[in-house]
Amino acid sequence: MSSPERAIINLLLDLALSFDGAVLGLTLAISAVGSAIKCASTNAALNKINDAPEVSVADLRSLLPASEDKSETNDHGTSSDQRLVVVRGFVRPKISGDDNVLISSETGDKALIIQRTQTYVYSGWKRLFHSTGYRFMLERSMPKQGVDFMRKVPFVIVGNDQQSQSSYLFVNMDGSRQPLPLTTVYNRLQPINTSFLQAFLFPEYPVGLLDVEKILPPGKDITAVGICSFKNGVPEIKSCQDLPYFLSEMTKDQMIEELMDQTSFIFLGSVILGIVSVGILSYAAVRTWNRWKLRNQQRELTQRPSEPIVDDEPEDAEEIPDGELCVICVTRRRVPAFIPCGHVVCCRLCASTVERELNLKCPVCLQSIRGSMRVYYS
Template identity: 55%
Template sequence: MSSNEQAVVSLLSQLALSFDGAVLGVALAYAAVRSVLKYTSTSSALCKLRKAPSVQVSDLRSILAADASSEGSNESRPSDGKLVIVRGTVEAKSAIDGSWKSLRPNVLVSQESGDKAVVIQRTQTCIYNEWKGFFGWTSDLRTIFARSWREQESTSLRTVSFILVEAGKWPQMDFVVVNMDGSRHPLPLTTVYHQLQPVNPSPYTFLQALFGHEYPVGLLDEEKILPLGKDITAVGICSFKNGIAEIKSCKDIPYFLTEMTKDQMVVDLAFSTKVLLVSGIVLGSLSIGILGYALVRNWNRWKEWRHNRQQQRANPPAIDDSESQIVSEEDTTDVPDGQLCVICLTRRRRSAFIPCGHLVCCHICAISVEREVTPKCPVCRQEIRTSVRIYDS
């Protein structure tokens, strides 16, 4: 672990344990609430996924017609659709248009591999390195507050309209149009190109390294495609639009286009719900315990402080004759600046704190420090137990 990472860990640990761990308890409570909310949404998606029928493309029309008839509607009436799981093969929509355009289908061609596809995603990532240089403290600050500068990524996505057809059937009379509008679900893309190219240094790069700035060292190019003929599963709301079956993503389901089957998705979601439930219970229990400990600890400190204040008001601190004589002598005697009390700046330093051992206060100021709720040394801020009167020999 580098010195920068150690500084970050030390800062975060001090922040988390402040107020007797109350900050850590609040953070764990927030994580527990997030886990419970995520568990609720995931379990709801799991129930919907289990009830959703898994059908072939050719069975969609009968499934949707039966659902429409059960609700007393017909195909011409607009419907909200039905959640279904469809397994099919990717094909360009232009292939079933039935015109001369089908002879030259509207598809995308991979620039690197030459494969035909309906989705092409190109990603270019610039990888940066950093040397502290002669002014390395600036890079330390950026490491703590701007670690995302180490990579800069640009992504371009091209798509064409595509459909899912039933594999092995020709002519393809039954199909479902895939509507990707508004979908943010991950796509089952296949990587066809992956290359890391080094960046040649320039005089400006030398200046960047000299002053502790980040400089590019490599350029990573990636190309992923959704090829024609790939078997995928579509999970979403299916309905008829102008007599054509169309499926679009459902925001409540974490899947849209995937290579997994229904059983695999159910197993994956069931495992996620178990993990979220256990993590929510564990984090909630820890947060309750830590917050309870911090609350009791601070409550006891407040009661102790209140009791000491009441005692101090009822019985003001009295100083015996010998101490009053000492104080009077100290007040009338010239005291060098290096031996003045750091609190009152009028009397000589006479009391040493335990366990730190600092001799920085007079006897009266040391007593007032001891009676605080959390007595701490005014120099090192370490918590003290008591003070000892120091006498000159």
């Protein structure tokens, strides 16, 4: 680890532990709240998928019996009746024929969706020889993408035993952001001609290009989870932005099981973060309260008017018994008693010196004291 990176880590640790850990506690509390919100959204998605009916393509018309009639009277051509459903089936192009599918330029496979991603790969010399820690972390956390594009053709979902061309479910991909069940058919790392000096002196210069192509082949068995409605008499399904799935290779039971595991894990993490943040914030609050009280005591002592101390009448130390001499100066007689311990161990001058200290303690028993009072013997 280079010196700038070590300095950054030390700076972050100092900031996190500042104010007796209050910053760290607040950060953990915010993380706990974010985890709780994510847990609630995941649980809501779980309930939606669990309550959604799992139907075949042929049963969609019976599920929404009046949708087709309403769709004909709607100005926009869409039905106002919509419902979240789970449909399992095979994908095929909307219009049959080889002219209505895509062909992979690398493998020649037929596809309904082709996603091509090209990512530049950079050398690792910068980690060893360069000391620009800020730039290093930013560039490594955000790799530069060369090309990322997707091609797709209209496709539908048909039932497992459905051979008719007139009964299908059209998949509307507009606005969908969920991951797609694509199959990787091409993955190649193409090196870029780079000299040793270029890689050593210019770490931003790419040394390779990672080319990946993924496709959705016709006939693949998938599950669609989304909002189903009828448009011009044809059943159509759209993605629901509140759900993490739209088109997936998993079945409904597998989705529910995965969401249950995620909910349990996120909930446990939020509870742990919440407990730790409460403990750290409580510790910081107690430390701050104690410092505030100590500061107030110090302020009261500094603002207290200094009273003139009248020394006892001078005495000859040789005439005072050893058991009555002050334990601090060992020259004057013990006169005042400390409150509340009651020890008579100091003269008036040394007792006043003890009372001016920030941490008032008896010099014998080390118990906290509030002051002293003169003791008279009759």
